[in-house]
Amino acid sequence: MLIELQRAMASxxxxxxxxxxxxxxHRDSPAGRLAVYRNTVLGxxxxxxxxxxxxxxxxLGCETFQRAGRGFGAISPPAEPQxxxxxxxxxxxxxxxxxxxxxxxxxxxxxxxxxxHEAYFAADADRLDPGRAADLTRLAxxxxxxxxxxxxxxVVASDWPIYRLWRTARDGLPMPGVSxxxxxxxxxxPRHDVLCRLLTAWxxxxxxxxxxxxxxxxxxxxxxxxxxxxxxxxxxxxxxxxxPDTAAAxxxxxxxxxxxxxxxxxxxxx
Numbered sequence: 724m725l726i727e728l729q730r731a732m733a734s735x736x737x738x739x740x741x742x743x744x745x746x747x748x749h750r751d752s753p754a755g756r757l758a759v760y761r762n763t764v765l766g767x768x769x770x771x772x773x774x775x776x777x778x779x780x781x782x783l784g785c786e787t788f789q790r791a792g793r794g795f796g797a798i799s800p801p802a803e804p805q806x807x808x809x810x811x812x813x814x815x816x817x818x819x820x821x822x823x824x825x826x827x828x829x830x831x832x833x834x835x836x837x838x839x840h841e842a843y844f845a846a847d848a849d850r851l852d853p854g855r856a857a858d859l860t861r862l863a864x865x866x867x868x869x870x871x872x873x874x875x876x877x878v879v880a881s882d883w884p885i886y887r888l889w890r891t892a893r894d895g896l897p898m899p900g901v902s903x904x905x906x907x908x909x910x911x912x913p914r915h916d917v918l919c920r921l922l923t924a925w926x927x928x929x930x931x932x933x934x935x936x937x938x939x940x941x942x943x944x945x946x947x948x949x950x951x952x953x954x955x956x957x958x959x960x961x962x963x964x965x966x967p968d969t970a971a972a973x974x975x976x977x978x979x980x981x982x983x984x985x986x987x988x989x990x991x992x993x
Contacts, residue, residue, distance in 0.1 A: 768796035768809070775810045776836040778892035779817070782829060791817070807844055810837065828883035828901055832892075835885050835919075838877040838910040842917050845875035850913070850984035862991055866940025870933050871988035872980070873913055878922070878931050880907040886921045913984035929976055943973050 769792025773780040780788045795816045801809045814833035884904045907927035909920045932942035980986050
């Protein structure tokens with residue numbers, strides 16, 4: 724009986740049919756009490772989403788975001804008792820909304836918000852020991868090296884200028900008119916604060932392959948091919964960047980990742 728009441732109350736609180744819960748409650752319990760629970764639960768979930776998706780909340784405004792958050796909460800309630808992790812799938816929810824309600828770039832901005840939220844709560848990890856890093860210089864062939872990267876590291880790529888939009892939202896400014904302009908962003912939290920760094924298309928492809936456990940040689944080759952294709956079609960993430968010299972670009976990117984503490988280990992086993 725208790726489990727049935729709990730399930731019925733949960734369904735009613737999330738905007739479902741109230742009749743099963745009313746049938747199990749005391750006959751004198753007014754239906755209005757369920758509405759109070761429903762408003763409290765869905766409003767609370769919308770507040771949790773606003774904290775996890777601040778750029779989206781700024782873009783939509785408080786009232787519109789509350790409606791969106793309540794709608795998402797009604798169909799995607801928390802699956803575990805840890806609200807810090809709530810909200811996965813919100814970008815897809817926004818993408819499914821009618822175009823007149825949601826700007827076409829907003830789902831990608833939501834993905835950037837989510838990446839930053841996940842990075843903040845990601846596990847800590849020690850940077851690669853300097854002595855171990857020195858071992859890299861003694862390898863005759865680096866092409867087979869696979870790097871272990873920091874658990875917080877993520878890359879978000881978009882056909883829209885999501886980095887510029889994120890900075891605008893962060894500064895509390897009105898969102899500008901937006902035209903398609905591909906940008907990619909690296910998100911990580913190697914120490915205390917979450918970093919958000921604009922990447923070129925080459926950098927995004929390179930780091931993305933390393934994140935998928937690809938070898939250094941594979942990352943260098945595929946990111947070069949990908950950037951060349953983008954350059955000849957729609958342009959790299961930042962169109963003013965030319966395709967880099969691969970060897971120099973690889974060295975520069977590895978040094979940057981090491982300095983940021985985002986490389987935590989490596990293996991030279993093929």
